Each structure stands twice: as C-alpha cells, then as structure tokens.
Amino acid sequence: MKGYGQFCPIAKACEALGERWTLLLIRELLCGSRRYNDFKRGLPLISPTMLSQRLNVLQDRGLVELKRSEDNKSREYHLTQAGLELEPIVMGLGEWGARWIRSQMSDDDLSVELLMWDMRRTINCSALPITRTVLHFEFKDLDKTYKHWWMLAENNEIDLCVDDPGFDADLHFVSDLRTMTEIWLGDTSVSQAEAVGKLAMKGSSQLIRHLPEWFMFSGFANVVRGVA
Template identity: 80%
Template sequence: MKSYGQFCPIAKACEALGERWTLLLVRELLCGSHRYNDFKRGLPLISPTMLSQRLNVLQQRGLVELKHSDDNKSREYHLTQAGRELEPIVMGLGEWGARWVRSQMSDDDLSVELLMWDMRRTINCQALPGGRTVMHFSFKGLDKTYGNWWLLAEGGEIDLCVDDPGFDPDIKFHSDLRTMVMLWLGDIKLTEAESSGKLNIKGSSTLLKTFPEWFRFSGFADIKSGYA
C-alpha cells in the first residue's frame, strides 16, 4: 500500500491494515479460522492469489505466524500478539457497523456462504442432544449449488456440508436468504419471521424447544440502530 507520508501512528496503522480484505482476514482469524480453506469459506469472493498475498503481507508485518497443527500434519495461520491486539478494534468496527450502516445492506451483500459459515461456528454443540444432529437449511430463490446446506454436529464438532451428508435431518429451516440473514443479525424476531410465513422450521420437539440454547445469533445482533 502506498505510504501516506505521515509519521502519525493512525496513518501508519492504516498503511498496515487498510488494504482490501486485510481486516476481514483478521476477522476470520479472530473467529477461529486457521487454514486456507477455512479462510475461503469465510471470504468466498477473495481470489486464491489475493488470499495468499494478504496472508504473506500479514506475516511480513508481524501480525500472523505459521504454526504446526495439533496433529503435526499441516501448518496453520495464527495471530501473533500484535495481531491479537486488533480484536477490540475489529469488534469495535463491527459494533459501529451494526449501529450505523447495517440498514444499507443490498442484495449483493447477501452471502449464503458467509451466513452458513458464521452459523456453523456459533452453534452451541454442548446444548444439542447426544449423538448426531443434522440440520438442513433450504433457501428459496437460490440455485441447486447454493440452495441447500447442512450442518452436521457430532462429538462436540460441527461440519458444514454443501452436499447431502446422507442422514435424515433432525431439523429443517426453509426461508429466503434475506430473511435468514435478518434473523441472524437480529433485525427480525424469530416469531415475526415465522408468523409472516417467510421462515418455516420443522424438527424434533427437543430441538425446537431448546432452540434458544443451541442456536446463537450474531455477536452484533443485540446492537440497536443509531437511527432508531
């Protein structure tokens, strides 16, 4: 990134973090992504070349380091102390965005990949029944490639599937993408989405009863609009 030609620490920080995708990549690292394919799921529109470039730059700037995975079979990207210190800044940006610019969401901002990846990493597996739990999400208006998604929870782990895993779903969600995104962000209540007919949920009585315990909304869902 071209220098601002200023010694101001704010200017220097902007030079380090102001390039396209950089802060979103830091967001993914803060949310627990450590591998290349995980970054691609959280940032589906970034090109492989750009992703590699941004990871390399973050390493050069001392914000990210490569470590061996727990099984020692692969290498993972982790934030350094300098990178971890960005957490309140990134979360603060999210809070500001939820308060002041969330209402400016266009159809182009509705990413089903990001929605499903976000939901996958916030499901509370500890509140699910024992054994395997299969959740099926179907979205009206999307093609076959993106219209159906599955979350498969078992043994405290949860996987996101774009292909039918071959198990009968324990709970099914049917909605249009905008309604599900609005629900996730806290812009519409569950009862409102269901009563309007825009969201239909069917499943086991146990999962329906304990829904508020295992389904966690966006961390910014409780932030009220600054224009209200």
C-alpha cells in the same frame, strides 16, 4: 499500498491494515479460522492469489505467523500478539457498523456462504444432543448450487456440507437468504419470520423448543441501531 507520508500512528496503522480484505482476514482469524480453506469459506469472493498475497503481507508485518497444527500434520495461521491486540479494534468497528451501517445492506451484500459459515462456528454444540444432530437449511430463493446446506453436529463438533450427507434431518429450516440473514443479524426474530410465512421449521420439537440455547446469533445482533 502507497504510504501516506506521515509519522502519525493512525496513518501508520492505516497503512498496515487499510488494504482490501486485510481487516476481514483479521476477522476470520479472530473467529477461529486457521487454514486456507477456512479463509475461503469466510471470504468466498477473495481470489486464491489475493488470499495468499494478503496472508504473506500479514506475516511480513508481524501480525500473523505459521504454526504446526496440534496433530503436527499441517501448518496453520495464527495471530501474533500484535494481531491479537486488534480484537477490540475490529470488534468495535463491527459494532459501529451494526449500529450505523447495517440498514444499508443490499442484495449484493447477501452471501449464503458467509452466513452458513458464520452460523456453523457459533452453534452451541454443548446444548445439542450427544448423538448426531443433522440440521438442513433450504433457501427457496437460491438456485440448486446454493439451495441446500447441512450441518452435522456430533461429539461437540460440527461440519458444514453442501452435499447431502445421507442422514435424515432432525430439523429442517425453509426460508430465503435475506430473511435468514436478518434473523442472524438480529433484525428480525424467529417468531416474527414464522408469523409472516418467511420461515418454516419442521422436525424435532425438542430442538425447536430449545432453539435459543443452541442457535447462537451474530455477536452484533444485540447492538441497537443508531438514529442519525
């Protein structure tokens, strides 16, 4: 990206972070993504070439580094100290967006891949049964490629699947993409969506009863909308 030709620290920071996808990659790293496939799930529209390029640039700028995984079988991307110090800036940007911009969400902004990946990484597994718990999400407005999603929680870990894992679902959600996104973002509640027939839950009454304990919403769900 061409520089601004200014010594101002704000200008230099914008040069380092202002390219397309860069801040969203920082978001993914702050949310725990470490490997290439994790980034692709959080950023489904980024091309493989662009992803590799942006990761290389972030390394060159000293914001990201490659480290060996705990099992020493692969390499993972981690934020450096400089990258970690971006957390309040990125989260503050998200809070501002939730307060002032989220009402402008169009159908083109809806992404079932990002929604399910976000929900998967915030599910509170410790509040679920120790034995395997299978959550099945059905989006009635999507085609068969993206219509069904499963989460398998076991031993305090959770996997996200787009293919039927072959286990009976303990809880089955039926909704549309916009409604589930609005629930996740805190723009409507589970009870409100159920009341107007936009959400149905079938299965374990215990899981439904304890839903607020294990189904965590977006970190920006409680941000109050601003009034212009």
